Amino acid sequence: MQTQTSGKPRRPDRRRVRHEATVQEILDEAWSIAREHGVSGLSLRALARAVGMEPQSLYTYFASKHAVYDRMFADANRELLARFRQLEIPTDPAGALRATARLFMDFCTEDPARYQLLFTRAIPGFEPSPETYAVAVEVVEMGRSVLAGAGLRRDADFDLWTALIAGLASQQLANDPGGDRYTRLIDDAVTMFTAHALARKAEAAPGNS
Amino acid sequence: MQTQTSGKPRRPDRRRVRHEATVQEILDEAWSIAREHGVSGLSLRALARAVGMEPQSLYTYFASKHAVYDRMFADANRELLARFRQLEIPTDPAGALRATARLFMDFCTEDPARYQLLFTRAIPGFEPSPETYAVAVEVVEMGRSVLAGAGLRRDADFDLWTALIAGLASQQLANDPGGDRYTRLIDDAVTMFTAHALARKAEAAPGNS
DNA sequence: GTCTATATCCAGATAGAC
DNA sequence: GTCTATCTGGATATAGAC
Numbered sequence: 017m018q019t020q021t022s023g024k025p026r027r028p029d030r031r032r033v034r035h036e037a038t039v040q041e042i043l044d045e046a047w048s049i050a051r052e053h054g055v056s057g058l059s060l061r062a063l064a065r066a067v068g069m070e071p072q073s074l075y076t077y078f079a080s081k082h083a084v085y086d087r088m089f090a091d092a093n094r095e096l097l098a099r100f101r102q103l104e105i106p107t108d109p110a111g112a113l114r115a116t117a118r119l120f121m122d123f124c125t126e127d128p129a130r131y132q133l134l135f136t137r138a139i140p141g142f143e144p145s146p147e148t149y150a151v152a153v154e155v156v157e158m159g160r161s162v163l164a165g166a167g168l169r170r171d172a173d174f175d176l177w178t179a180l181i182a183g184l185a186s187q188q189l190a191n192d193p194g195g196d197r198y199t200r201l202i203d204d205a206v207t208m209f210t211a212h213a214l215a216r217k218a219e220a221a222p223g224n225s
Numbered sequence: 226m227q228t229q230t231s232g233k234p235r236r237p238d239r240r241r242v243r244h245e246a247t248v249q250e251i252l253d254e255a256w257s258i259a260r261e262h263g264v265s266g267l268s269l270r271a272l273a274r275a276v277g278m279e280p281q282s283l284y285t286y287f288a289s290k291h292a293v294y295d296r297m298f299a300d301a302n303r304e305l306l307a308r309f310r311q312l313e314i315p316t317d318p319a320g321a322l323r324a325t326a327r328l329f330m331d332f333c334t335e336d337p338a339r340y341q342l343l344f345t346r347a348i349p350g351f352e353p354s355p356e357t358y359a360v361a362v363e364v365v366e367m368g369r370s371v372l373a374g375a376g377l378r379r380d381a382d383f384d385l386w387t388a389l390i391a392g393l394a395s396q397q398l399a400n401d402p403g404g405d406r407y408t409r410l411i412d413d414a415v416t417m418f419t420a421h422a423l424a425r426k427a428e429a430a431p432g433n434s
Numbered sequence: 435g436t437c438t439a440t441a442t443c444c445a446g447a448t449a450g451a452c
Numbered sequence: 453g454t455c456t457a458t459c460t461g462g463a464t465a466t467a468g469a470c
Binding site: 268269270271280281284289290 | 462463464465466
């Protein structure tokens with residue numbers, strides 16, 4: 017008789033699907049507002065207006081404003097992670113670094129608000145939740161593994177590399193938003209970094225190859 | 226009889242001195258609040274409370290909140306400029322770069338709020354006034370002249386250099402505030418940059434010395 | 435130069451009816 | 453799940469008395 021013993025839904029619950037769809041709609045509008053007014057310029061009232069609700073109704077979907085930021089932070093990191101995963105990484109070290117640097121800078125420059133939320137401390141009280149922070153850690157580990165694939169495993173190499181690329185991105189956004197004054201230096205930066213890091217490597221293990 | 230013909234003050238007008246002192250007191254408190262709550266967390270109410278005034282009275286000293294930010298922005302740039310000017314710049318290129326990089330990173334890390342105001346776009350609507358912007362330009366030109374003193378005059382060299390150091394600073398503040406994970410890479414970064422830039426220079430002008 | 439009073443509007447968040 | 457009503461407080465800014 018019973019095709020299913022439990023009272024638990026055997027298909028995705030319609031209410032739940034609907035709920036998730038609304039959450040997504042809210043997040044889309046939140047990003048849209050953040051892009052227009054800056055990530056710290058987001059307000060729940062404006063968000064509710066954009067999505068066609070009263071401000072209070074947002075609390076059905078998010079427990080607080082920081083909860084909205086938290087989801088935005090996590091989603092943005094997941095997006096970056098997904099792009100890294102689908103990237104065809106060249107086998108030569110310099111090529112691998114060039115490709116990842118381009119990917120990262122494209123990600124940063126195409127959405128300054130997202131950059132601010134992820135990489136600067138633009139929202140005074142905000143700290144990602146542990147689950148969300150874990151996604152950010154995954155992104156960092158992905159970057160670290162790309163560098164390791166290029167033969168560079170030292171922490172100092174990784175930190176110098178991320179500083180170099182983050183510096184290009186931050187300068188691009190601060191001093192030439194929409195332009196390419198710094199993005200066009202990527203190849204130059206990669207050449208500089210690889211020469212330096214690989215030279216150090218050769219020096220550390222002389223006589224190899 | 227009259228020691229002075231004009232009605233204009235022959236000594237610094239007491240009212241004016243007093244006024245400037247109050248302005249300075251307001252600015253000091255503004256920095257203090259910005260350091261505690263982030264530069265975008267500054268409010269005129271809190272500022273007035275800190276200085277012992279009603280919020281409305283601040284308008285005697287500043288025409289708007291942005292005017293406060295503008296003075297903060299200008300003063301911070303003047304401070305940086307003053308430090309550059311009193312810096313003993315070593316004569317060797319690498320030494321000169323090391324010294325300026327250290328100075329800049331110290332300046333950034335010792336006050337994250339100041340860093341945010343000067344180098345990120347943390348306050349959505351804020352743009353420095355033309356007079357204030359001129360001070361920022363002076364700072365950039367100072368940096369450019371240091372690099373030129375080291376024999377590097379290409380725009381690409383300057384941009385790569387500033388990105389590298391700004392990257393160290395931004396990573397330090399975002400990922401290890403209060404620590405030295407990135408500041409300790411300065412020497413490494415300078416070595417990397419000078420090797421790269423001077424090699425390019427030698428290549429551009431072969432046969433020189 | 436500072437105050438009271440006020441304007442206008444916004445913020446995030448909660449309670450409870452429907 | 454959405455609403456009305458409300459709380460509590462904050463924001464920047466102006467007018468005008470003293």
